[in-house]
Amino acid sequence: MAYQTFRNEYINMPPVTRAYTTACVVTTLAVQLELASPFQLYFNPILILKQGQVWRLVTTFLFFGAFGFNFFFNMIFTYKYCRMLEEGSFRNRTADFVMMFLFGASCMIIFAFFVNLLFLGQAFTIMLVYVWARRNPFVRINFFGLLNFQAPYMPWVLLGFSLLLGNAVYVDLTGIAVGHIYFFMEDVFPNQQGGFKILKTPTVLKMLLDPHPDDSDYVPLPEERPGGFEWGNRQNRNENQEND
Template structure:
Protein backbone atom coordinates (compact mmCIF):
# COMPACT_ATOMS: atom_id res chain seq x y z
CA UNK A 1 0.00 0.00 0.00
CA UNK A 2 2.69 2.51 1.02
CA UNK A 3 4.86 1.45 -1.91
CA UNK A 4 2.07 1.99 -4.45
CA UNK A 5 1.27 5.40 -2.91
CA UNK A 6 4.92 6.40 -3.21
CA UNK A 7 5.04 5.20 -6.82
CA UNK A 8 1.88 7.12 -7.69
CA UNK A 9 3.24 10.22 -5.96
CA UNK A 10 6.55 10.07 -7.82
CA UNK A 11 4.81 9.57 -11.18
CA UNK A 12 2.91 12.85 -10.84
CA UNK A 13 4.16 15.68 -13.04
CA UNK A 14 6.61 17.86 -11.08
CA UNK A 15 4.32 20.88 -10.80
CA UNK A 16 1.33 18.77 -9.74
CA UNK A 17 3.47 17.01 -7.16
CA UNK A 18 4.75 20.37 -5.88
CA UNK A 19 1.27 21.86 -5.65
CA UNK A 20 -0.16 18.76 -3.93
CA UNK A 21 2.71 18.70 -1.44
CA UNK A 22 2.32 22.42 -0.73
CA UNK A 23 -1.43 21.98 -0.13
CA UNK A 24 -0.91 19.09 2.27
CA UNK A 25 1.92 20.80 4.16
CA UNK A 26 0.06 24.10 4.39
CA UNK A 27 -3.06 22.35 5.65
CA UNK A 28 -1.06 20.46 8.26
CA UNK A 29 0.79 23.60 9.34
CA UNK A 30 -2.51 25.46 9.85
CA UNK A 31 -4.23 22.54 11.58
CA UNK A 32 -1.28 22.02 13.94
CA UNK A 33 -1.18 25.77 14.68
CA UNK A 34 2.33 26.29 13.32
CA UNK A 35 0.93 29.15 11.24
CA UNK A 36 -2.41 30.91 11.15
CA UNK A 37 -4.42 31.30 7.95
CA UNK A 38 -3.91 35.05 8.21
CA UNK A 39 -0.16 34.62 7.89
CA UNK A 40 -0.58 33.07 4.43
CA UNK A 41 -3.48 35.08 3.03
CA UNK A 42 -3.61 37.29 -0.04
CA UNK A 43 -2.32 40.70 0.97
CA UNK A 44 -3.69 43.57 -1.10
CA UNK A 45 -0.74 45.78 -0.19
CA UNK A 46 1.44 43.39 -2.17
CA UNK A 47 -0.59 44.13 -5.29
CA UNK A 48 1.26 47.37 -5.79
CA UNK A 49 4.64 46.09 -4.63
CA UNK A 50 4.67 42.79 -6.55
CA UNK A 51 1.88 43.37 -9.08
CA UNK A 52 -0.42 40.60 -7.77
CA UNK A 53 -3.77 41.21 -9.60
CA UNK A 54 -5.92 37.95 -9.65
CA UNK A 55 -7.99 38.54 -6.44
CA UNK A 56 -8.04 42.36 -6.64
CA UNK A 57 -11.25 42.33 -8.69
CA UNK A 58 -13.19 39.81 -6.58
CA UNK A 59 -12.04 40.82 -3.10
CA UNK A 60 -10.85 37.34 -2.09
CA UNK A 61 -7.99 36.73 0.29
CA UNK A 62 -7.68 32.94 -0.10
CA UNK A 63 -7.36 31.74 -3.69
CA UNK A 64 -6.59 28.04 -3.10
CA UNK A 65 -10.21 26.92 -3.49
CA UNK A 66 -10.67 28.85 -6.73
CA UNK A 67 -7.44 27.35 -8.07
CA UNK A 68 -8.61 23.85 -7.14
CA UNK A 69 -11.97 24.37 -8.87
CA UNK A 70 -10.08 25.68 -11.91
CA UNK A 71 -8.01 22.47 -12.01
CA UNK A 72 -11.18 20.37 -11.63
CA UNK A 73 -12.80 22.29 -14.50
CA UNK A 74 -9.86 21.78 -16.86
CA UNK A 75 -9.56 18.08 -15.93
CA UNK A 76 -13.28 17.55 -16.42
CA UNK A 77 -13.25 19.16 -19.87
CA UNK A 78 -10.25 17.08 -20.95
CA UNK A 79 -11.91 13.84 -19.76
CA UNK A 80 -15.48 14.16 -21.04
CA UNK A 81 -16.28 10.44 -21.05
CA UNK A 82 -15.38 9.70 -17.44
CA UNK A 83 -18.44 8.69 -15.42
CA UNK A 84 -18.69 10.28 -11.98
CA UNK A 85 -20.74 9.40 -8.93
CA UNK A 86 -21.56 12.01 -6.28
CA UNK A 87 -22.00 10.41 -2.84
CA UNK A 88 -23.85 7.50 -4.46
CA UNK A 89 -26.77 9.83 -5.17
CA UNK A 90 -26.26 10.79 -8.78
CA UNK A 91 -24.24 9.72 -11.80
CA UNK A 92 -22.99 12.15 -14.40
CA UNK A 93 -20.24 12.74 -16.95
CA UNK A 94 -17.04 14.52 -15.85
CA UNK A 95 -17.80 17.88 -17.56
CA UNK A 96 -20.63 18.38 -15.07
CA UNK A 97 -18.39 17.91 -12.00
CA UNK A 98 -17.60 21.62 -11.44
CA UNK A 99 -21.30 22.44 -11.63
CA UNK A 100 -22.20 19.64 -9.22
CA UNK A 101 -19.58 20.96 -6.78
CA UNK A 102 -20.98 24.48 -7.22
CA UNK A 103 -24.52 23.23 -6.45
CA UNK A 104 -23.20 21.36 -3.41
CA UNK A 105 -21.51 24.54 -2.15
CA UNK A 106 -24.79 26.36 -2.64
CA UNK A 107 -26.67 23.68 -0.69
CA UNK A 108 -24.19 24.02 2.16
CA UNK A 109 -24.83 27.76 2.25
CA UNK A 110 -21.35 28.72 1.07
CA UNK A 111 -20.67 31.62 -1.24
CA UNK A 112 -20.46 30.45 -4.83
CA UNK A 113 -18.24 33.36 -5.89
CA UNK A 114 -15.08 31.29 -5.35
CA UNK A 115 -16.46 28.38 -7.39
CA UNK A 116 -17.69 30.67 -10.16
CA UNK A 117 -14.31 32.40 -10.33
CA UNK A 118 -12.52 29.04 -10.55
CA UNK A 119 -14.89 27.85 -13.29
CA UNK A 120 -14.48 31.11 -15.24
CA UNK A 121 -10.68 31.03 -15.06
CA UNK A 122 -10.69 27.31 -15.90
CA UNK A 123 -12.89 27.94 -18.92
CA UNK A 124 -10.65 30.72 -20.20
CA UNK A 125 -7.58 28.51 -19.74
CA UNK A 126 -9.25 25.49 -21.40
CA UNK A 127 -10.39 27.63 -24.33
CA UNK A 128 -7.00 29.27 -24.87
CA UNK A 129 -5.01 26.06 -24.40
CA UNK A 130 -7.20 23.35 -25.94
CA UNK A 131 -9.91 24.88 -28.14
CA UNK A 132 -8.61 28.03 -29.81
CA UNK A 133 -5.33 26.51 -31.12
CA UNK A 134 -7.37 23.80 -32.93
CA UNK A 135 -9.54 26.33 -34.80
CA UNK A 136 -8.67 27.43 -38.36
CA UNK A 137 -6.21 30.27 -37.95
CA UNK A 138 -5.93 29.56 -34.22
CA UNK A 139 -2.67 29.70 -32.34
CA UNK A 140 -1.36 29.01 -28.86
CA UNK A 141 -1.54 32.22 -26.90
CA UNK A 142 -0.41 30.70 -23.61
CA UNK A 143 3.19 29.61 -23.77
CA UNK A 144 5.30 28.23 -20.97
CA UNK A 145 8.26 30.53 -20.26
CA UNK A 146 11.52 29.00 -21.46
CA UNK A 147 13.15 29.03 -18.04
CA UNK A 148 10.30 26.85 -16.69
CA UNK A 149 10.57 24.51 -19.67
CA UNK A 150 14.29 24.27 -19.05
CA UNK A 151 13.80 23.49 -15.36
CA UNK A 152 10.87 21.08 -15.59
CA UNK A 153 10.92 19.52 -19.07
CA UNK A 154 12.51 16.14 -18.51
CA UNK A 155 12.34 14.75 -22.05
CA UNK A 156 16.13 14.63 -22.29
CA UNK A 157 16.39 12.64 -19.05
CA UNK A 158 16.99 8.95 -19.94
CA UNK A 159 15.35 7.89 -16.65
CA UNK A 160 12.15 9.84 -17.39
CA UNK A 161 9.34 7.44 -18.16
CA UNK A 162 5.96 9.21 -18.11
CA UNK A 163 2.78 7.21 -17.83
CA UNK A 164 0.89 6.92 -21.11
CA UNK A 165 -1.91 9.44 -21.27
CA UNK A 166 -5.16 7.73 -20.53
CA UNK A 167 -8.51 9.02 -21.63
CA UNK A 168 -11.01 6.73 -19.92
CA UNK A 169 -14.02 6.00 -22.03
CA UNK A 170 -12.05 6.21 -25.25
CA UNK A 171 -12.27 3.40 -27.74
CA UNK A 172 -9.86 2.08 -30.34
CA UNK A 173 -12.33 2.15 -33.19
CA UNK A 174 -11.17 0.52 -36.39
CA UNK A 175 -8.63 -1.79 -34.78
CA UNK A 176 -10.85 -4.85 -34.70
CA UNK A 177 -12.35 -7.06 -37.35
CA UNK A 178 -15.50 -6.78 -39.40
CA UNK A 179 -18.52 -8.07 -37.47
CA UNK A 180 -19.32 -11.67 -38.42
CA UNK A 181 -16.01 -12.17 -40.19
CA UNK A 182 -13.71 -14.95 -39.03
CA UNK A 183 -10.20 -13.83 -38.01
CA UNK A 184 -7.47 -14.57 -40.55
CA UNK A 185 -5.06 -17.26 -39.50
CA UNK A 186 -1.70 -17.19 -41.25
Protein backbone atom coordinates in the same frame (compact mmCIF):
# COMPACT_ATOMS: atom_id res chain seq x y z
CA MET B 1 2.87 -2.14 5.08
CA ALA B 2 0.61 0.91 5.04
CA TYR B 3 3.60 3.21 5.38
CA GLN B 4 5.39 1.47 2.51
CA THR B 5 2.29 1.72 0.31
CA PHE B 6 1.91 5.42 1.08
CA ARG B 7 5.60 6.02 0.48
CA ASN B 8 5.53 4.28 -2.90
CA GLU B 9 2.39 6.16 -3.90
CA TYR B 10 3.98 9.46 -2.90
CA ILE B 11 7.22 8.74 -4.77
CA ASN B 12 5.30 7.73 -7.91
CA MET B 13 3.29 10.95 -7.99
CA PRO B 14 4.22 13.25 -10.90
CA PRO B 15 6.34 16.22 -9.74
CA VAL B 16 3.91 19.13 -10.01
CA THR B 17 1.09 17.24 -8.30
CA ARG B 18 3.45 16.09 -5.56
CA ALA B 19 4.84 19.58 -4.98
CA TYR B 20 1.46 21.32 -4.88
CA THR B 21 -0.39 18.82 -2.70
CA THR B 22 2.57 18.60 -0.31
CA ALA B 23 2.67 22.39 0.01
CA CYS B 24 -1.08 22.45 0.76
CA VAL B 25 -0.83 19.77 3.45
CA VAL B 26 2.29 21.30 5.05
CA THR B 27 0.70 24.75 5.13
CA THR B 28 -2.48 23.45 6.75
CA LEU B 29 -0.43 21.38 9.22
CA ALA B 30 1.60 24.48 10.15
CA VAL B 31 -1.63 26.34 10.93
CA GLN B 32 -2.97 23.37 12.88
CA LEU B 33 0.20 23.30 15.00
CA GLU B 34 -0.01 27.09 15.45
CA LEU B 35 3.29 27.61 13.67
CA ALA B 36 1.49 29.97 11.31
CA SER B 37 -1.79 31.85 11.32
CA PRO B 38 -4.39 32.14 8.55
CA PHE B 39 -4.03 35.90 9.01
CA GLN B 40 -0.48 35.57 7.69
CA LEU B 41 -1.60 33.60 4.63
CA TYR B 42 -4.72 35.18 3.15
CA PHE B 43 -4.74 37.42 0.10
CA ASN B 44 -4.52 41.09 1.10
CA PRO B 45 -3.68 43.59 -1.68
CA ILE B 46 -2.84 46.37 0.78
CA LEU B 47 -0.32 44.29 2.71
CA ILE B 48 1.15 42.95 -0.54
CA LEU B 49 1.57 46.34 -2.20
CA LYS B 50 2.38 48.54 0.77
CA GLN B 51 4.27 46.19 3.07
CA GLY B 52 5.82 43.85 0.53
CA GLN B 53 4.21 40.68 1.90
CA VAL B 54 4.48 38.99 -1.49
CA TRP B 55 4.29 35.48 0.00
CA ARG B 56 0.55 35.99 0.23
CA LEU B 57 0.40 35.62 -3.56
CA VAL B 58 1.39 31.97 -3.01
CA THR B 59 -0.05 31.05 0.38
CA THR B 60 -3.55 32.10 -0.66
CA PHE B 61 -3.55 28.97 -2.88
CA LEU B 62 -2.20 26.63 -0.19
CA PHE B 63 -4.61 26.92 2.73
CA PHE B 64 -7.95 25.07 2.55
CA GLY B 65 -9.01 25.58 6.15
CA ALA B 66 -8.54 23.51 9.28
CA PHE B 67 -8.45 19.72 9.09
CA GLY B 68 -11.97 18.48 8.55
CA PHE B 69 -14.36 17.23 5.88
CA ASN B 70 -14.07 20.38 3.76
CA PHE B 71 -10.26 20.17 3.77
CA PHE B 72 -10.08 16.47 2.88
CA PHE B 73 -12.81 16.83 0.24
CA ASN B 74 -10.90 19.61 -1.49
CA MET B 75 -7.56 17.83 -1.19
CA ILE B 76 -8.94 14.63 -2.73
CA PHE B 77 -10.16 16.52 -5.77
CA THR B 78 -7.03 18.65 -5.97
CA TYR B 79 -4.74 15.63 -5.89
CA LYS B 80 -6.76 13.39 -8.19
CA TYR B 81 -7.60 15.87 -10.93
CA CYS B 82 -4.21 17.52 -10.82
CA ARG B 83 -2.62 14.11 -11.27
CA MET B 84 -5.07 13.12 -14.00
CA LEU B 85 -4.13 16.23 -15.98
CA GLU B 86 -0.40 15.87 -15.41
CA GLU B 87 -0.36 12.20 -16.38
CA GLY B 88 -2.90 12.64 -19.15
CA SER B 89 -3.00 15.59 -21.52
CA PHE B 90 0.14 17.11 -19.95
CA ARG B 91 2.20 13.93 -19.93
CA ASN B 92 5.87 14.78 -20.67
CA ARG B 93 4.81 18.44 -20.83
CA THR B 94 5.61 19.53 -17.28
CA ALA B 95 6.57 23.02 -18.41
CA ASP B 96 3.18 23.52 -20.09
CA PHE B 97 1.47 22.26 -16.93
CA VAL B 98 3.42 24.73 -14.79
CA MET B 99 2.47 27.41 -17.30
CA MET B 100 -1.19 26.54 -16.74
CA PHE B 101 -0.61 26.90 -12.99
CA LEU B 102 1.00 30.30 -13.46
CA PHE B 103 -1.69 31.51 -15.85
CA GLY B 104 -4.55 30.31 -13.65
CA ALA B 105 -3.01 31.75 -10.48
CA SER B 106 -2.35 35.09 -12.18
CA CYS B 107 -5.95 35.37 -13.42
CA MET B 108 -7.31 34.56 -9.97
CA ILE B 109 -5.02 37.12 -8.34
CA ILE B 110 -6.34 39.76 -10.76
CA PHE B 111 -9.93 38.77 -9.92
CA ALA B 112 -9.11 38.87 -6.21
CA PHE B 113 -8.09 42.53 -6.49
CA PHE B 114 -11.67 43.38 -7.43
CA VAL B 115 -13.60 40.72 -5.49
CA ASN B 116 -13.25 39.94 -1.81
CA LEU B 117 -11.42 36.61 -2.18
CA LEU B 118 -9.19 35.70 0.74
CA PHE B 119 -8.17 32.14 -0.11
CA LEU B 120 -7.99 30.88 -3.69
CA GLY B 121 -7.15 27.19 -3.24
CA GLN B 122 -10.70 26.00 -3.78
CA ALA B 123 -11.07 28.13 -6.91
CA PHE B 124 -7.82 26.66 -8.19
CA THR B 125 -9.13 23.14 -7.63
CA ILE B 126 -12.29 23.93 -9.58
CA MET B 127 -10.12 25.24 -12.42
CA LEU B 128 -8.24 21.91 -12.57
CA VAL B 129 -11.52 19.97 -12.55
CA TYR B 130 -12.98 22.21 -15.27
CA VAL B 131 -10.03 21.80 -17.64
CA TRP B 132 -9.97 18.02 -17.16
CA ALA B 133 -13.73 17.75 -17.62
CA ARG B 134 -13.75 19.74 -20.86
CA ARG B 135 -10.94 17.58 -22.23
CA ASN B 136 -12.84 14.40 -21.37
CA PRO B 137 -16.41 15.31 -22.39
CA PHE B 138 -17.71 11.77 -22.93
CA VAL B 139 -16.68 10.30 -19.57
CA ARG B 140 -19.59 9.46 -17.29
CA ILE B 141 -19.16 10.17 -13.59
CA ASN B 142 -20.99 8.65 -10.67
CA PHE B 143 -20.98 11.12 -7.79
CA PHE B 144 -21.37 9.51 -4.35
CA GLY B 145 -23.65 6.89 -5.94
CA LEU B 146 -26.37 9.54 -6.24
CA LEU B 147 -25.82 11.33 -9.52
CA ASN B 148 -24.70 10.16 -12.95
CA PHE B 149 -23.66 12.75 -15.49
CA GLN B 150 -21.18 13.59 -18.22
CA ALA B 151 -17.80 14.98 -17.12
CA PRO B 152 -18.42 18.60 -18.28
CA TYR B 153 -21.12 18.92 -15.60
CA MET B 154 -18.67 18.06 -12.83
CA PRO B 155 -17.61 21.64 -11.97
CA TRP B 156 -21.24 22.67 -11.62
CA VAL B 157 -22.04 19.69 -9.42
CA LEU B 158 -19.09 20.65 -7.22
CA LEU B 159 -20.38 24.20 -7.10
CA GLY B 160 -23.74 22.98 -5.82
CA PHE B 161 -22.07 20.68 -3.31
CA SER B 162 -19.89 23.57 -2.18
CA LEU B 163 -22.99 25.62 -1.50
CA LEU B 164 -24.32 22.81 0.69
CA LEU B 165 -21.10 23.06 2.70
CA GLY B 166 -21.72 26.77 3.21
CA ASN B 167 -19.01 28.09 0.89
CA ALA B 168 -19.36 31.28 -1.13
CA VAL B 169 -20.55 30.69 -4.69
CA TYR B 170 -18.23 33.28 -6.25
CA VAL B 171 -15.16 31.25 -5.22
CA ASP B 172 -16.20 28.30 -7.40
CA LEU B 173 -17.42 30.62 -10.15
CA THR B 174 -13.96 32.20 -10.25
CA GLY B 175 -12.40 28.78 -10.77
CA ILE B 176 -14.90 27.92 -13.50
CA ALA B 177 -14.31 31.26 -15.26
CA VAL B 178 -10.53 30.92 -15.21
CA GLY B 179 -10.73 27.28 -16.30
CA HIS B 180 -12.95 28.27 -19.22
CA ILE B 181 -10.58 31.07 -20.26
CA TYR B 182 -7.65 28.66 -20.27
CA PHE B 183 -9.58 25.97 -22.14
CA PHE B 184 -10.71 28.46 -24.77
CA MET B 185 -7.22 29.87 -25.26
CA GLU B 186 -5.55 26.45 -25.44
CA ASP B 187 -8.10 24.09 -26.98
CA VAL B 188 -10.69 26.17 -28.85
CA PHE B 189 -9.25 29.33 -30.36
CA PRO B 190 -6.04 27.80 -31.83
CA ASN B 191 -8.17 25.24 -33.74
CA GLN B 192 -10.47 27.83 -35.31
CA GLN B 193 -9.86 29.31 -38.74
CA GLY B 194 -7.28 32.03 -38.34
CA GLY B 195 -6.62 30.96 -34.77
CA PHE B 196 -3.20 30.71 -33.17
CA LYS B 197 -1.66 29.65 -29.90
CA ILE B 198 -1.95 32.49 -27.38
CA LEU B 199 -0.16 31.02 -24.37
CA LYS B 200 3.43 30.11 -25.15
CA THR B 201 5.58 28.36 -22.59
CA PRO B 202 9.04 29.99 -22.28
CA THR B 203 11.85 27.91 -23.74
CA VAL B 204 13.87 28.15 -20.54
CA LEU B 205 10.96 26.61 -18.61
CA LYS B 206 10.84 23.70 -21.06
CA MET B 207 14.58 23.17 -20.76
CA LEU B 208 14.33 23.07 -16.97
CA LEU B 209 11.20 20.96 -16.53
CA ASP B 210 10.41 18.83 -19.56
CA PRO B 211 11.89 15.30 -19.55
CA HIS B 212 14.09 13.89 -22.26
CA PRO B 213 11.96 12.36 -25.05
CA ASP B 214 13.17 8.88 -24.07
CA ASP B 215 12.34 9.32 -20.38
CA SER B 216 9.30 7.42 -19.13
CA ASP B 217 9.67 6.81 -15.41
CA TYR B 218 6.04 6.53 -14.36
CA VAL B 219 2.84 4.97 -15.66
CA PRO B 220 -0.07 7.41 -16.11
CA LEU B 221 -3.49 6.98 -14.62
CA PRO B 222 -6.01 6.30 -17.40
CA GLU B 223 -7.97 9.47 -18.03
CA GLU B 224 -11.24 7.57 -18.36
CA ARG B 225 -11.14 7.00 -14.58
CA PRO B 226 -12.22 10.49 -13.45
CA GLY B 227 -10.16 11.67 -10.54
CA GLY B 228 -9.03 8.16 -9.70
CA PHE B 229 -11.52 8.12 -6.82
CA GLU B 230 -14.44 5.71 -6.77
CA TRP B 231 -17.46 7.81 -5.86
CA GLY B 232 -19.95 5.25 -7.11
CA ASN B 233 -21.39 2.10 -5.59
CA ARG B 234 -19.86 -1.37 -5.99
CA GLN B 235 -22.10 -2.28 -8.90
CA ASN B 236 -20.98 0.75 -10.89
CA ARG B 237 -17.34 -0.01 -10.08
CA ASN B 238 -17.71 -3.59 -11.26
CA GLU B 239 -19.37 -2.42 -14.45
CA ASN B 240 -16.51 0.00 -15.09
CA GLN B 241 -13.98 -2.79 -14.55
CA GLU B 242 -15.83 -5.01 -17.04
CA ASN B 243 -15.90 -2.19 -19.57
CA ASP B 244 -12.16 -1.74 -19.14
